[in-house]
Amino acid sequence: MTETQPVIPEPVDEDDAFDLDPEKVTAVIEAVRAGDKPAVLELIEDLHVADLADLLEQIDSETRRQFLDMAWSDIDQEVLVEVEEGVRDDILSWLEPERLAEAAREFETDDVVYLLEDLDEEQQRQVLEALEPEDRVAVAKSLTYPEYSAGRLMQTDFVKAPPFWTVGQMIDFLRASAGELPEQFYDIVVVDPAMKPVGTIPLSKIIGTRRPVTLSALMDEDFRTLHVEDAQEDVAYAFKQYHLVSAPVVDDDGRLVGVITIDDAVEVLDDEAEEDLKRLGGVGDEEISDRVWEITRQRFPWLGVNLMTAILASLVISLFEGTIQQIVALAVLMPIVASMGGNAGTQTLTVAVRALATRDLTPTNAMRVVARETVVGFFNGVGFAIVMGLIAWFWFEDPHLGMVIAAAMVVNLLVAGLSGILIPLALDRAGADPALASGTFVTTVTDVVGFFSFLGLAALVLL
Amino acid sequence: MTETQPVIPEPVDEDDAFDLDPEKVTAVIEAVRAGDKPAVLELIEDLHVADLADLLEQIDSETRRQFLDMAWSDIDQEVLVEVEEGVRDDILSWLEPERLAEAAREFETDDVVYLLEDLDEEQQRQVLEALEPEDRVAVAKSLTYPEYSAGRLMQTDFVKAPPFWTVGQMIDFLRASAGELPEQFYDIVVVDPAMKPVGTIPLSKIIGTRRPVTLSALMDEDFRTLHVEDAQEDVAYAFKQYHLVSAPVVDDDGRLVGVITIDDAVEVLDDEAEEDLKRLGGVGDEEISDRVWEITRQRFPWLGVNLMTAILASLVISLFEGTIQQIVALAVLMPIVASMGGNAGTQTLTVAVRALATRDLTPTNAMRVVARETVVGFFNGVGFAIVMGLIAWFWFEDPHLGMVIAAAMVVNLLVAGLSGILIPLALDRAGADPALASGTFVTTVTDVVGFFSFLGLAALVLL
Incomplete structure (x- = not known):
């Protein structure tokens, strides 16, 4: 140099x-x-x-x-x-x-x-x-x-100082220990004699202050501490929510034991977002570089669950075999009702899972959101009931068939909205990850309700 | 104080x-x-x-x-x-x-x-x-x-200094301008007389160095600059990939015009992850606090697209009305083949979209991943072909029906794997967001192929 x-x-x-x-x-x-x-x-x-x-x-x-x-x-x-x-x-x-x-x-x-x-x-x-x-x-x-x-x-390598030190003492200390400092640090943690953090000071504040000022006069006493056993997603949330760059970590006795810096929090934030995305898509923590056999094995169970729910939906259809045999148009149209319900439910579910992850969906506004999703489901249900009712009427030249599919569409989109919000809320309340299983539950509900309402109404009205 | x-x-x-x-x-x-x-x-x-x-x-x-x-x-x-x-x-x-x-x-x-x-x-x-x-x-x-x-x-409020300044001059400057400094900053940007950045120095390094050392001796010359017109997702990627806390931004002439700090990058990173999640779920940028009408209006177009693809699938079914009338079990079983394909395709798609977003899926490994997804689709197809073939055989007491559904399952899961990877790759290559439309395309393919292969094989083999 x-x-x-x-x-x-x-x-x-x-x-x-x-x-x-x-x-x-x-x-x-x-x-x-x-x-x-x-x-x-x-x-x-x-x-x-x-x-x-x-x-x-x-x-x-x-x-x-x-x-x-x-x-x-x-x-x-x-x-x-x-x-x-x-x-x-x-x-x-x-x-x-x-x-x-x-x-x-x-x-x-x-x-x-x-x-x-x-x-x-x-x-x-x-x-x-x-x-x-x-x-x-x-x-x-x-x-x-x-x-x-x-x-x-956390890193266990961090810079701490007592509150009675001056800025001058702090700078001298840092210069003297240059070789042993952490690679990167952004704050000094001020600790009392029992090693309990009492304040933090960003380096930008220390470096802009004259030597005689004491750290206690400079420090921010309203800082956030994390606990060693805090879940990493809570840590990441705190960094994002409060725009932190580093935060002290304390043990059960409130003593400073480490510091977490923003780069680790960014990593966690990204991992958690990836986890939600993948769980909603029905995959585990596989990576693009994993091997064939590993991936096949990981995806199999989720497809197995889907097979069971698909069979459940088939059982509902089989209740109406006689009806379908008489009016084969029902077999042609029934996947439409189920598919629209599945998609509407997934829309609601996606928004709900994300809002739960970002803590924007809470007990305070949950009832309002449930009511809103039901109304949205109803409105979209009515919209597509009209469209699909007319299509079915002209396609099969049967106004009654149009009415049946229209009614089933309203019922299924209403149920889709309700289950799309209630299922993730219930899983979250029960301590489960709403991203993990909501998708299957919701599409099972919309498949079963879709087939049952459409074929059931058809059996009542058309035969 | x-x-x-x-x-x-x-x-x-x-x-x-x-x-x-x-x-x-x-x-x-x-x-x-x-x-x-x-x-x-x-x-x-x-x-x-x-x-x-x-x-x-x-x-x-x-x-x-x-x-x-x-x-x-x-x-x-x-x-x-x-x-x-x-x-x-x-x-x-x-x-x-x-x-x-x-x-x-x-x-x-x-x-x-x-x-x-x-x-x-x-x-x-x-x-x-x-x-x-x-x-x-x-x-x-x-x-x-x-x-x-x-x-x-970027913030336009940042701290810059010429390379010939000493640490002492830097500190004196910061102390003298205490009131006008940015609220938080982590690095000093060293600039030449033309305001071009030539190095950056973290505050931790300045504060740990003695007064006579010049900034040019201290600065990191291997730093990353961003350009004013860089897309925000590229900015966020650079922060995450290279563990940055701040980065200088330059204009077309290479002159320093601002600094981006990690808190803004975290915000963008989170927004981008949220956007992918929501687009895969078929929703726009709606928030949990939006109003009923706003949400209904935003979700309608996506459901409209889904309606068209569902009708397309129905048209495929209608080709086989005669077959279904003769063997009504086909109507009961056909949603299973389509549903399994849709789920397998969504799994592949989810991993592909995420890997494209994190730049882990690139032209270098694309062909390897396509080959792998095809093989995974084939393996899982064979697995579920055996399971579902046996179930269908015993349920409807017809070994031929079991064989037909088994064959259709292999075909559809293979196609699901292929389309789940090829469609997002193609959209990405075409400059479109793979998260936005892949879902519809993939399930359209798996619905059409699922119904066509199952009903078509049935018409050939069972009649």
Whole structure:
């Protein structure tokens, strides 16, 4: 580091915000297969570790191993923390335990914790043994907290200070301990002698204040603390809701034990949104890089549940076999009523699941929302009853058939709205994830009600 | 602010990370209706502005107006930026233009821009006129950038410095301009004489370094710049991918014009995830607080599209009216084949849409994923063909019927896997949002193929 001669480098090209394009991936794959190590290293030289992780996810397992054989000691090994689980497992099965332990020594403690969750006991022991004693204690302690809790997410490396310090003392302390500071931090946590947090101060405030001012005069006393056992989704919610960049984490005695920073919260926020999306779509936590057999196995149970509900709907139809035999037009039209109900129910359900996740749907407004969904279902039901009633009338030249499908449409869209909101609310009240099972329940209801109302009315009116 | 006597306040209770519970909302509603202003103010005194926004979203419009009549001048008026659009429109129709302009004077420029997007021209003019000249120029400039771009998201209030400054000069500058600094900032942007960014330095690094060191020796030259016209989803992606907390934004000439901070990126990230979820569920950007008529109107078109695809499926069935009349069991079983295909297709589609959004599905691995989905569809098809074939055989005591449904199941699940991946890929390639229309296309394909393969095979084999 030169301190005398100011260096003014060229401004960075603005197009390089994203470094990994398909051409680069293809070039890397070719260089790896050709065994051209210098070319590989040159191609990945400027890649951010997150892009390197994407690269490893996008190439097939065999090329990945060739790549790692070639470049492991030259790449940023934090890539282990960045890749998704299936690829990480694949890398871990390739990586010798000693080299894994060596890599982990360089990680932040929260990253080590994250990594250990995926390892078997023997691997865990080896990694833990390789850590510095202080880090080992911190990591082992973090592992005692429940999975997906604040205790697992937090860094144990943070900057604290007593309230009677001045800004000058604080700055001197930071300068003196430059080598041992966390890689990135945004706030100082002010603690009392019992290590209980009493305030936080953003660095921007410290750096803009004169040396004699005490921290107690500067600190924000109205800050938010998280508890080690807080669920990670509550942590992410707090960061988003209150625009936090970091937050102190305390144990049962209210003592400061760690700090969670925004980058971990962003990760969780994104994971939770992905989970809701996937659960609504009937898939588990599969990733695009998973293998055929893994995916087949994961999707089978959900399709199995759907088969049972589909058979239930078929049983309803079979009650009316005689009616269908007499008026075969019913078989032609009946899927329309069921399908419209399923879609209307899914619309309501989607909005409800999202509003529950963002805590916008609460006991306070639940009744109002239920009433509204029923009315919306009724209005749309009447609209499509008119449209479909006329279509059926002219298609099969039978005004009574038109009336029957119109009536069934109103009933089914009304029920769709009601079940689309009541089912996720009930699951949420019961402590279950409304995203997980609502979809099946709702479409089962709309299928059964759709077929039953249409065929039942037809049997009453048309025969 | 006392600077001599250290004050050690009580540690904050760890349970207060979330301040808005339904009981509080109910208490506020009651106090508002009773016209008890002191009680209302006491209840909301400690509420974070984000919780206050949630409160306003959860109460009905009439109570909301009574609340605002009572408390507007006592609350944090930034709540206007925090509430969702429907509620904001409601508040804006209540708020006189002068009071709106007065409130906006106190906002950060990026918040003013966000607010202005929702106003009509006359309101925009009034707000702009009320701003300080410097802010007015910055806001007017931001509004010239496309909606949903980095230029709209950025703050124009940021801290920059020349590379030849020392840490000491930097700190002295910050102390001297304490009152005019942005509310929160995390990095210093180092700029050359032409205002082009040449490096960034996190505050944690400045504060931990001795006074004589120059910024050029300290700065990270390998930083990421965003361009004013970058789409907001690309901005959010960059923040998530590269764990950024802030990033400089440059114009066409590469000159620094603003800074985007993580809280805005988190907001966008969350909005984008919500948009995908809702589009897959067939709803627009409706919120749980929207009114009945608004929602009915928004959902109608999607249900209309679904009606057309359902009628298309019915036309397929009508081709086989004669077959159904002879074997009514076909009418009972046919929805099962269609439903299984629809669900399998939705599973594939959900994973594909998410992977496209997170850029994990790219031209590099697309062919591999298509092949894999086809194989998964085939495996699950065979699995459920066996199950459903046996069920149909024993239910209707007809082995041939079992064989027909088994064959149709394999065909439809294979097609479901293929269309579930190819349709979103094609939409994405064509520049359309794969989340928006894929669902309809996929279920149309699986309905048509499901009914056609099942009824067609039945007509061939069973008659």
